């Protein structure tokens with residue numbers, strides 16, 4: 001039975017054009033923007049790897065070759081660092097390559113997140129799998145993905161992650177209508193709506209970029225018509241699954257209360273960099289007093 005297998009594959013959509021960061025992203029994928037000394041995408045692959053998902057499929061597109069280079073070996077650089085005895089830098093360089101087996105496929109048309117996930121159908125096959133969106137970083141000290149995998153194995157359907165947001169923010173997210181499940185710390189999803197206006201939102205629970213999906217989602221995505229923004233929305237396919245019957249139906253959610261950083265737009269990207277840097281032992285102790293002084297002057 002499909003739902004008895006441990007989830008082992010992760011899908012990371014990375015085909016977006018990154019127009020919010022132009023001109024920085026003119027010749028460089030937005031996923032390669034550094035968050036401190038690591039490209040944003042490496043945090044996401046590391047999170048998948050830590051949750052035991054070592055088979056990663058990246059859905060890329062044109063001008064995304066730097067992603068493949070980043071997760072590949074660099075023999076000359078590695079040899080140079082080794083000859084110099086710079087083991088710490090060598091370790092940092094090799095870290096990205098050791099995270100797992102990374103595969104790449106191109107999304108040929110920009111038809112939306114649902115369409116990007118559908119590109120993974122062949123690779124994933126008939127197994128539950130995780131989807132991690134590159135704009136969302138989850139603090140490595142907070143647990144989310146493993147909990148979601150456990151819930152998927154228990155419920156057999158699909159699992160999303162939700163986070164409470166200020167109601168004024170909900171129109172930037174998918175939004176869920178949920179009910180509690182007695183005796184459990186996850187909730188049942190009754191309905192979902194992609195980026196609703198504040199007055200149409202069923203709650204202030206926002207969908208964040210982590211999913212553990214039953215493969216039935218592929219059949220549903222194939223039938224899903226373009227929705228918001230004329231794109232095939234993953235949220236709409238999940239809305240269908242939430243209301244469906246039979247194997248692979250049903251959607252549950254884990255409400256995340258940990259630290260999430262958004263690197264999707266300029267302001268939140270800066271906030272993510274500052275938050276992470278403040279807590280890094282090699283930078284934080286100097287950065288935080290400087291920040292305080294900076295703020296007091298402005």
Ligand code: G1P
Pocket residue numbers: 113133135136172173174175194195206207208209233234235264
């Ligand atoms: C996507 C999803 C949305 C979700 C968001 C989380 O939107 O469509 O439901 O809330 O990711 O980051 P995007 O931000 O890619 O427009």
